[in-house]
Amino acid sequence: NAGVMQNPRHLVRRRGQEARLRCSPMKGHSHVYWYRQLPEEGLKFMVYLQKENIIDESGMPKERFSAEFPKEGPSILRIQQVVRGDSAAYFCASSPGLAYNEQFFGPGTRLTVL
Amino acid sequence: KNEVEQSPQNLTAQEGEFITINCSYSVGISALHWLQQHPGGGIVSLFMLSSGKKKHGRLIATINIQEKHSSLHITASHPRDSAVYICARTLFGNEKLTFGTGTRLTIIP
Numbered sequence: 722n723a724g725v726m727q728n729p730r731h732l733v734r735r736r737g738q739e740a741r742l743r744c745s746p747m748k749g750h751s752h753v754y755w756y757r758q759l760p761e762e763g764l765k766f767m768v769y770l771q772k773e774n775i776i777d778e779s780g781m782p783k784e785r786f787s788a789e790f791p792k793e794g795p796s797i798l799r800i801q802q803v804v805r806g807d808s809a810a811y812f813c814a815s816s817p818g819l820a821y822n823e824q825f826f827g828p829g830t831r832l833t834v835l
Numbered sequence: 836k837n838e839v840e841q842s843p844q845n846l847t848a849q850e851g852e853f854i855t856i857n858c859s860y861s862v863g864i865s866a867l868h869w870l871q872q873h874p875g876g877g878i879v880s881l882f883m884l885s886s887g888k889k890k891h892g893r894l895i896a897t898i899n900i901q902e903k904h905s906s907l908h909i910t911a912s913h914p915r916d917s918a919v920y921i922c923a924r925t926l927f928g929n930e931k932l933t934f935g936t937g938t939r940l941t942i943i944p
């Protein structure tokens with residue numbers, strides 16, 4: 722049973738470009754969470770999704786950021802018109818969706834905006 | 836004030852020492868999580884607990900619900916335990932994690 726997969730592991734973008742980060746949850750997991758870790762800072766929640774639904778996006782910036790988790794395929798975190806302040810490590814985690822279940826983390830995508 | 840507070844922020848100890856990292860939180864929780872982030876950045880879930888105590892190898896996690904406090908203990912510490920240890924909480928009805936600021940642990944041989 723493969724773990725949570727994220728790709729790419731490293732992504733370099735120039736200011737103004739788009740970044741697409743992908744997360745494939747563990748088999749059987751229907752809940753996905755995206756977290757961001759800015760340089761030298763702690764982890765912060767961004768968005769919580771179930772298949773085809775956004776459950777909680779309270780941690781996601783209102784502009785330029787969007788997330789989806791389609792019926793088929795990975796969850797996508799999309800950042801439009803990236804700025805230098807978007808440079809961070811983006812982690813996704815998945816869980817089976819039952820209450821009080823452990824979250825399993827992917828290896829992260831390290832985004833660098835030049 | 837952070838919703839999840841950890842102490843100490845940094846901890847350096849000699850190999851073999853008993854390590855304690857503390858975590859306190861401000862509201863009732865559904866579960867308290869302890870995570871380990873390696874120098875390479877990967878995050879591993881160590882424990883999820885809502886009461887009592889759990890043990891895995893040399894790691895022990897305890898929680899006191901009344902006092903809203905949890906501790907992570909490492910017995911017979913080893914240099915490979917060097918990492919950032921993060922506590923996080925989830926609330927009833929929403930399983931997103933709210934994280935403490937982390938404790939950077941360095942074990943010296």
